[in-house]
Amino acid sequence: MMQFSEIPPLHQIPPFSIPTMNKNQIHRARPWPGFPTSKGLGSFGDANCMEQLLVHCANAIESNDATLAQQILWVLNNIAPPDGDSNQRLTCAFLRALIVRAAKSGTCKMLAAMANAHCNLSIDIHTFSVIELASFVDLTPWHRFGFTAANAAILEAVEGYSVIHIVDLSLTHCMQIPTLIDAIASRLEGPPLVKLTVAGGATEDVPPMLDLSYEELGSKLINFARSRNVVLEFRAIPSTYADGFSSLIEQLRVQHLVYAESGEALVINCHMMLHYLPEETLPPLSNVNSNPYSFEPSSTQSLRAMFLKALRGLDPTVVVLVDEDADFTSNNLVCRLRAAFNYLWIPYDTVDTFLPQGSKQRQWYEADICWKIENVIAHEGLQRVERLEPKSRWVQRMRNAGFRGVSFGEEAISEVKTMLDEHAAGWGLKKEEDDLVLTWKGHNVVFATAWLPA
Amino acid sequence: MPVEVDNSSTVSGDASVSSTGNQNPPPKSAVKKKRNLPGMPDPDAEVIALSPTTLLATNRFVCEICNKGFQRDQNLQLHRRGHNLPWKLRQRSSKEVKKRVYVCPEPTCVHHDPSRALGDLTGIKKHFCRKHGEKKWKCDKCSKKYAVQSDWKAHSKICGTREYKCDCGTVFSRRDSFITHRAFCDALAVESAKTQTNPSSESDPKVQAADSSPRRSPPAAPPPVSAPSAITSSDIRIQSSDPRTVVEEAPTPAPAPAPPPAGLNGSSSSSVSLVSSGCSSSSSSSSVFSSLFTSTTVSASIHPPQPLAPAPPLVGLNGSCSGSVSLVSSGASSSSSSGVFASLFASSTVSASIQPPQPPALTNLIQADLAPSTSIEPISLCLSTSHGSSIFGTTGQERRQHAPPLQPAMSATALLQKAAQMGAAASNASLLRGLGIVSSSAPQENLQWGQAQVDPDNASIAAGLGLGLPCDGSSGLKELMMGTPVFGPKQTTLDFLGLGVAAGGNPNASLSALITSIGGGFDATTAAASFRGGDYTSKDIGRSS
Numbered sequence: 001m002m003q004f005s006e007i008p009p010l011h012q013i014p015p016f017s018i019p020t021m022n023k024n025q026i027h028r029a030r031p032w033p034g035f036p037t038s039k040g041l042g043s044f045g046d047a048n049c050m051e052q053l054l055v056h057c058a059n060a061i062e063s064n065d066a067t068l069a070q071q072i073l074w075v076l077n078n079i080a081p082p083d084g085d086s087n088q089r090l091t092c093a094f095l096r097a098l099i100v101r102a103a104k105s106g107t108c109k110m111l112a113a114m115a116n117a118h119c120n121l122s123i124d125i126h127t128f129s130v131i132e133l134a135s136f137v138d139l140t141p142w143h144r145f146g147f148t149a150a151n152a153a154i155l156e157a158v159e160g161y162s163v164i165h166i167v168d169l170s171l172t173h174c175m176q177i178p179t180l181i182d183a184i185a186s187r188l189e190g191p192p193l194v195k196l197t198v199a200g201g202a203t204e205d206v207p208p209m210l211d212l213s214y215e216e217l218g219s220k221l222i223n224f225a226r227s228r229n230v231v232l233e234f235r236a237i238p239s240t241y242a243d244g245f246s247s248l249i250e251q252l253r254v255q256h257l258v259y260a261e262s263g264e265a266l267v268i269n270c271h272m273m274l275h276y277l278p279e280e281t282l283p284p285l286s287n288v289n290s291n292p293y294s295f296e297p298s299s300t301q302s303l304r305a306m307f308l309k310a311l312r313g314l315d316p317t318v319v320v321l322v323d324e325d326a327d328f329t330s331n332n333l334v335c336r337l338r339a340a341f342n343y344l345w346i347p348y349d350t351v352d353t354f355l356p357q358g359s360k361q362r363q364w365y366e367a368d369i370c371w372k373i374e375n376v377i378a379h380e381g382l383q384r385v386e387r388l389e390p391k392s393r394w395v396q397r398m399r400n401a402g403f404r405g406v407s408f409g410e411e412a413i414s415e416v417k418t419m420l421d422e423h424a425a426g427w428g429l430k431k432e433e434d435d436l437v438l439t440w441k442g443h444n445v446v447f448a449t450a451w452l453p454a
Numbered sequence: 455m456p457v458e459v460d461n462s463s464t465v466s467g468d469a470s471v472s473s474t475g476n477q478n479p480p481p482k483s484a485v486k487k488k489r490n491l492p493g494m495p496d497p498d499a500e501v502i503a504l505s506p507t508t509l510l511a512t513n514r515f516v517c518e519i520c521n522k523g524f525q526r527d528q529n530l531q532l533h534r535r536g537h538n539l540p541w542k543l544r545q546r547s548s549k550e551v552k553k554r555v556y557v558c559p560e561p562t563c564v565h566h567d568p569s570r571a572l573g574d575l576t577g578i579k580k581h582f583c584r585k586h587g588e589k590k591w592k593c594d595k596c597s598k599k600y601a602v603q604s605d606w607k608a609h610s611k612i613c614g615t616r617e618y619k620c621d622c623g624t625v626f627s628r629r630d631s632f633i634t635h636r637a638f639c640d641a642l643a644v645e646s647a648k649t650q651t652n653p654s655s656e657s658d659p660k661v662q663a664a665d666s667s668p669r670r671s672p673p674a675a676p677p678p679v680s681a682p683s684a685i686t687s688s689d690i691r692i693q694s695s696d697p698r699t700v701v702e703e704a705p706t707p708a709p710a711p712a713p714p715p716a717g718l719n720g721s722s723s724s725s726v727s728l729v730s731s732g733c734s735s736s737s738s739s740s741s742v743f744s745s746l747f748t749s750t751t752v753s754a755s756i757h758p759p760q761p762l763a764p765a766p767p768l769v770g771l772n773g774s775c776s777g778s779v780s781l782v783s784s785g786a787s788s789s790s791s792s793g794v795f796a797s798l799f800a801s802s803t804v805s806a807s808i809q810p811p812q813p814p815a816l817t818n819l820i821q822a823d824l825a826p827s828t829s830i831e832p833i834s835l836c837l838s839t840s841h842g843s844s845i846f847g848t849t850g851q852e853r854r855q856h857a858p859p860l861q862p863a864m865s866a867t868a869l870l871q872k873a874a875q876m877g878a879a880a881s882n883a884s885l886l887r888g889l890g891i892v893s894s895s896a897p898q899e900n901l902q903w904g905q906a907q908v909d910p911d912n913a914s915i916a917a918g919l920g921l922g923l924p925c926d927g928s929s930g931l932k933e934l935m936m937g938t939p940v941f942g943p944k945q946t947t948l949d950f951l952g953l954g955v956a957a958g959g960n961p962n963a964s965l966s967a968l969i970t971s972i973g974g975g976f977d978a979t980t981a982a983a984s985f986r987g988g989d990y991t992s993k994d995i996g997r998s999s
Contacts, residue, residue, distance in 0.1 A: 130638040138631040148630070178637030179630050217638075224637035422628050425589065425599050 050080060050091040051341050054098065058333050058377075061102045069102060083357070086348040093370045094341060096123075097377035101333075104378060123371055126364040127209040130173075130217065136208065137175045139361060140350050141423050142446060145438040146271050146322030147176040148419050149448035151183050152412030154267050157318035157452070159187075161265035165195040167252065169245070170271035171203055173210045177221055185228035193231045195264075196221065199248050200236030202273065206385065207368040241276035242382070244303040246292035249310045256314050265317040272323050272446075275388045277304040281329050282381070308401035312453060319403060319451040321394060325437065325444040328376050328388040340376045343388075344369060346440050353424050391435060391447040403451035407434035499553040501568040506559045509579050560586045580604075 053076055060069035073095065080091035128136060137143040158164045164184065168174055177196065185191045200214045210217070218234030225232035239248035256266070280302045292303070293310050301309075311319060326343035330336045347369050355362040375386045389397075395405065413429070416436065420427045428439040438446040508514070513523025515530035519537050524530040555571035556578040564570055565581060572578045580602050589599035591606035600606035618632035619625050621641035626632035636642060 131635065134634045134638050135631070138628070138634065144630065175634055178634045181637075182633050220638050220642075223642060227642065419628075419630065 047087045047090075047345065050076070050087060051338065053079075054091065054094050054337060054341065055334055057095075057098055058337050061098060061105075062333055073099065086352040087345065089366060090341070090345050090348045093344075093366075093373045094337070094377065096370065097374040100374055101378035123367050123374065124363075125207050125209060125367055125371055127211045128364075130210065130212050130220070133173060133208060133210060134175060136361060136364065137172050139355070139365065140347075141420055141427050141438060142347070142350070143172055143175065143271070144419055145416060145429075145436075145446055146448050147179060148416050149408055149412055149436050150176065150269055150271065150320040150322055150450075151180045152415055153320050153406070153408055153448075153450040154180065154269065154318060155183050155187065156409060156412075157406075157450075158184075158192075158265040158267060160189070161263060161317070162192045163195070163259075163262070163264040164192050164267060165197065165255070165259075165264050166267045166269060167197045167248070168269050168271075169199055169202070169273040170269065171206070171273050172208070172271060174198060174217055174221060176269065176271060178224055181221070181225050181228060181230055181232065185225075185230045191228070191230040193233070194225065195233045195235070197235045197237060197248070197252070199239040199245055199273075201238050202240050202245070203276070206276070207371050208364075241273070241385070242278070243292045244277055244307040244310070249293055249307070249314075252314050266314060268311055268314075268316050268319040270319070270321045270323070274304070274307070274321065274394075275323050275328075276385045277307055277387075278302060278382070279304040279329060279387055279389070281331050282387070305397060305400070308397055308403075312402040315453055317452075318406075319398075320448070321398065321451065322446060322448045323391075323394060324388050325391050325447045326388045327390050327393075328386055333377070336376055340373060344373060346443060346445055350424070350426070350440055353426065391432075391437070391444070391449070394447075395435070395449065398449070398451050399454075402454050404454035405434040406450045406452050408436055408448070408450060412436075499555040499571075499573070501557060501571055502554050503557045504559060504578075506582065509559060509582055558582055558586075 053072055057069055057072040057076065060066075060072060076091060076095045080088040080095060082089060082092045084092070126132075137147075154166075166177075166180070168177060170176060174196075181194065184194060196218070198214060198218075214236035218236060222232045222234055237248050237251050239245045252266075282302070293306060324343070327339050328336055330339065348366065351362050351365050355365070372386050375384055379385075398405070413431065413436065416429055420429060420438075426441045428442065430437040430439050430444070432447075434449065436448045437444050438448075513525060515524040515527050516522065517524070517530060517533055517537075519534070519539075522533060524533060553573070554575075555568075555573050556575055557568055557571045558565040558578060558581060560566060560582065563585060565572055565578070572581060583601040584605065587601040589601045591600040591603055593600070593606065593609055600609065617625050617627055618629060620632065620636055620639055622639050624635060624639075626635065
């Protein structure tokens, strides 16, 4: 039941005052010269302001204050149309997520209030065909950056091996593999035997969704490899992040025992997949033995930590870890919301610069991000799977697990740079110690790290 | 911070307006000259810091006589000549011109530090514009922006010129996008079908999974085997490979690494080379087969496995099979009669699954028969590797370890004999696997390469083959037998075997037994026995049809 027929004057909104919303308070830097800033609806259009409103709304929902929540939602609904500029669309997605959250966890009053929010709460997630996915991952360097850096590191590490076993744990359903095979095929000493193992069905409920089965995907890859004179063996082992990929690890362990002496290079390529592994902020399962890896003693560590240790136990030739540089693990909703808001504006902004408004690809792209936002904001516990951690924490985890970082060579860096050159001008590359970081307008987006057993 | 000096006066000779970092530590005085890294200047060089205005000024060199400005010192000198200056004044000062390096005036820039100064004035100008300047130049084709005009020009020249075109018609300007697209594009399958007789080096033969377009050339070979689906269609495609590269590999046996995979690898590569070499000379293709790879490459292929003692079976397997495999994979272009067989064992995965004795024998046998049909028929027995699922059949992994070792350096005859001996022992139906027939029993729970999913898929594959195989790899032969029907009716099978009409009249006893057994219920032992009988040896090999 709507209590207000028009937007209430700001000063009437109880009980706190919405912080100054004048444009002068812009602390969100858009340092890149020449790039348009968000065109706003007056003072409401500021991203900062939107963030504040979202934060207040989240607080209201958490404290079950239906009235306040509804008011703020109403405001947000008006200032952030789903077809506005990138900030508005971003805010709209958060708005949606907050509503979903409220609807799930709120009181009756809250639910009633939400009912008024007349939003279409369903997200239309597109299921990609393999060709669509191939062009989708190339829209921005978001994934291509990690692919390029990882391929270069992998190639360097497997030099001289005649058998290369690649374990591809990637959100992008093997989109990295063709270029990797191509690079392997053109190396001087002749193409090796390549074995590719993937975790089948690991992300079947996480976008991007693929409409092809892994068998078919594998067959295409094998065909392609053959066209490059590379012998490829493909294997998809059903495994999921929920249990730390235990079935995959088991398989790899057996393989390792068999092939340990055989001079086979084991490459673990992790591309935006590991952040789905439950970590310390997720309370452990109630099972007595929380260690899914039957071959190891029971442990009190999180699945994420145990998985990395298990990787170390496989004695891999190289491990490449590429993931998004943000922190979504806080148990506090407001912290998470801030973190997500201050990170996920980036994909909206990047897609804004080169894809026109009505383009289907843009819709798909934003729908996928919307899904992630909903997951971070509206879900809790095991359902909240987007558990991004910043690079520093991953680096620490890898070190704790017994790996040492190795830097990317000059060639890798120049390849990445060349690749970035072919995209819009806002993308940049940063080198932080051993690691490479993709930046958009100076902000960290994705990091790429390479590891060897210490 | 280096003192910023506005250096708008001439630079020639005099006036090193150098702010040689009086307040900064001097540039590295290391003895080594690090010239190769950009921004690591000669330690003795003079550091010059120009203000942005000066840097971007277009006419820095001014003639003292008439105050005309020039962009370059050389131009200025040329101009000064025209003033007819007396000799003395004309010359530059005699002292050695010190090497100058320049720092970027932007304080936050890494090149602002004298130790990272750039040696070239033009370089620092461009750097400053590119990094810290406004991008005024825009490419109209791709909307990339540039701050330096020469960059923009250079880009415009190549923008859109370097294009990658997929057969499906999509055009890409970036190679990585092109490659990723191509890998998954259905056009790859179509192309592979088309290029099977075409020895184009870049052809991408592809046994297309679901592509059963039988338009394959010469023989009406069964449609290609689609990987995931049952191998109903068995269009063996000889994939063309780049002969050169492949051949080179042949002589290099898989060395040290030795383990089975290595062995496999080695042999496969040799086999690949085999094929390719076969490709290059059509005659050799038949010879390849007739001699059962007795050519050096053959032995080469067989050899490499040798050193890989650890996994003899595999190795051996590779030796012989790889030949076939390579045939397929390397896509001997036209001379692919051998390809038929190669395709038989086609998938590269074959190497994995093919067990030494059995397949080779059979292959040899068949090849022998094939020999005559030199007319290249790029047989369409394509066993797509993808079918690998079967290849990697459940037992694949295990088999590898257990297959009997293969003797080194076998001649074709020896191989056949050995195969005979091995009889059905080999079991691992490498061939069968190759045909994508998977044993439904999945003893190896997950040690299956290429077997993406579990039994349901196997079952379907087997069903697709119309065999309802009772799985288990008791006999590779058996599986082979069972598998062959897949390739069509007997007549077709004959074609597949390269026997054709000509050969029809003179089927080798064991071979015919083989074939008949395929048609009817098949008894592995019988087949094995017939093989063991060894009556296929020279007769088969020598058979010409």
